[in-house]
Amino acid sequence: MTDGRADASGVPEIDLTDAEVLRDPAAAYGRVRERSPLARLRAPGMRPMWVLTRHEDARAMLSDPRFELSADSFMRPAGIPEHCLAYMRTMQEMDGPEHARLRRLVSPAFTVRRAADFRPRIESVVENLLDDLPDHAEDGSVDLLAHFARPLPIEVICELVGIPESDRPRWREYGAAVTAGWGQAFADAIPGIMEDAKAAVAARRSEPGDDLISDLIRTQTGDEGRLNDTEMVTLVWNLVLAGQTPTNLVANAVETLLRHPGQLAALREDADLMPRAVEELTRWCGPQLLTIPRHPREDVETHGVLIPKGEPVTAAIVSANRDPRVFADPERLDISRAAGAPGHLGYAHGPHFCLGAALARAQTEVALAALLRRFPGLALAGAPGRVPDPGTWRLAALPVTL
Template identity: 50%
Template sequence: MTATQPDAAASTGTFDLMDERLLRDPFTGYSRIREQTPITRATIPGIEPPWVVTRHEDVKAVLGDPRFVTNPARVPGSTGVNIAEMVLKARGVSDEHARYLLANILEFDGADHARLRRLVSRAFTVRRVAQLRPRNEEITEDLLDRLPDMAEDGVVDLLRHFAYPLPIIVICELVGIPEQDRPRWRTASAALVDPTGAGLADALADVVDHTRQLIEQRRAEPADDLISGLIRAQDEDGDRLSDTEMIAMILTLLIAGHETTAHLVGNGTVALLTHPDQLALLRDDPELMPGAVHELLRWCGPAQATRMRYATEDVRIGDVLVRRGEAVMPILVAANYDPRVFADPDRLDLTRERDGRGERHVAFAHGLHYCLGAPLARQEGEVAFGALLRRFPDLTLAVPPEELVRELVPGAWRLAALPVRL
């Protein structure tokens, strides 16, 4: 079947996930697909066309259904082919180092996932995250102090000099990465999300070896950090955490906690600066900030889609029967713009009411694989936006919004740079 443009998905039954129009405006493109057909197929080079679900109800259903797993090897009768493993090999990553990415919590489902989540949750508690806020605020103020010195001809790249360094410093302090070693983690994080795969093998080898060294140091001299907490969890009760799983967990938390939060700050800043009415509301009433961060996550969140889910048995989604072993990709941006759940979804509304039972958006996914770092990401967003708007009341974009350059990566919404005038 020939793949077509997004607006033809309903008539052909498939669309091209790499279509440039969709990458440049996923909000409009996926909303059109959602209203034409709630479940369709997408073409992705090198793999069988997966199913794509776009309506809020269906996205939450797939993410919350244990019959869908993230690791295709868990499908009964599976040949054991793992797409992630194939990609890593194609990018020159050795089997020795690939296992630390393949053993991460995102690759596990069911009891194994619950075991790992329970262990890391002991060291990554809401209380521990709340205790980080004063230090988060100090880091934020320090970065903002330096911003004017980073300007060239009155223009500074807010992404490079604020949005990127802030979350890597915060997560490194939480995990226990010494200050002098943090640049190598930023390099590794960038390499892991680079769609070209450039530098991935070397960067991964470097941080894996470094993590091994840190674990040995903390075993000898425990500290008040997540690495020490994981070591303690490893030694308690029967829920053993292997060294491979521990290294994989540290890598996942550091990398996932860096890129997505950086682009939340970048995307959210653009949204506020291009909606002066909403910006004025937030300046006048800082108490709106927690809800504002939720709305920014819904309206311009950095994660547009989740990892593939694989059906472990035949499952019906609406009028479509998804066969055992078939892949399904939930589209978060389509769900977050679903008018069945959000009134006037295209409108940025920082006063948008939540339903009182928690967040309605799915920016952090849903179900078993709900983002473990969501409380920290929300806190970082609140602190970053609050301090940025207070410190620089005349902040403006240095270029027209349509001239901002975005990295055209399927499933992600992120800027290449964010030039502003302070």
């Protein structure tokens, strides 16, 4: 783990099953970062993986065309029906011209301006969830993860994609299955997600509305400027899959603010701090600990170590985001921290920078602002438990009193 062990090349090793790594990954990776810019990740049944621990190296790798994403970068549950496989390969698995074409076609729908235009609909979703929150209270407390943070993203996705209200109960089940992790419920949900995504695309082709799919259909001209039905369904699947980030970001942010009363008070006093606060909370307690693994197209030497072609390489976001070479006093949460470049890597970097980053930011800002406004006495009700997940920093529950 972080106890000084190293492999034959002298590179430190991190055991992903180690209790200290799971309990406090920021500290565990931080100790390795200050010892070495490069380490090896190991876990039973997992192929060893190289990990870059410092911000500069992580940022460079994420924009280096020698490191590619592919189907091998992703875990897939077993037993996916054959007819669903065509929709499983998203932009995240593509590089080069193929990725650039799709990114160019869909990026206009995910700009900061479009997220701002969509903000009133996010606000409506948030207010409705908060209206129902007191009804879920048991013995004086309510689980904010189960009844607010977890349902939020799929409700926003339904608004974004244009899912009719009558179909939304099924989509809520899909969202719950995806956020639960890569288990049987996730695998069982895939066929339904694909079928309902196909139905949504078909409906918008025949009757456009005020939603993402309709916008993409309206703006497409010519073969190179058009998403086919398979690409449309794949985009919806990608939204359902990747769009759950605010679940854990919102939950982590609320817990963090409640544990830092000075920062919480400052945010309550000055609502204009919210955008900077969300950036700082993403840096401090963002859910993604590691980037999706890349595979070098050729042998690559870094810091005197040869990484052979094809061996998986990841970047430790949790370590890079607290690198003292980039962030002043990085272990201190400071919601007034001035923005600047280079920033945190919570949404990765380079060609695969998170397409939905503006939407995730907007959701988190709206959710936190409304929650703090509606419930000024919000407080933790006991110690929230964490899921022992080496890839994601996430809570098992967030009991609070309103």
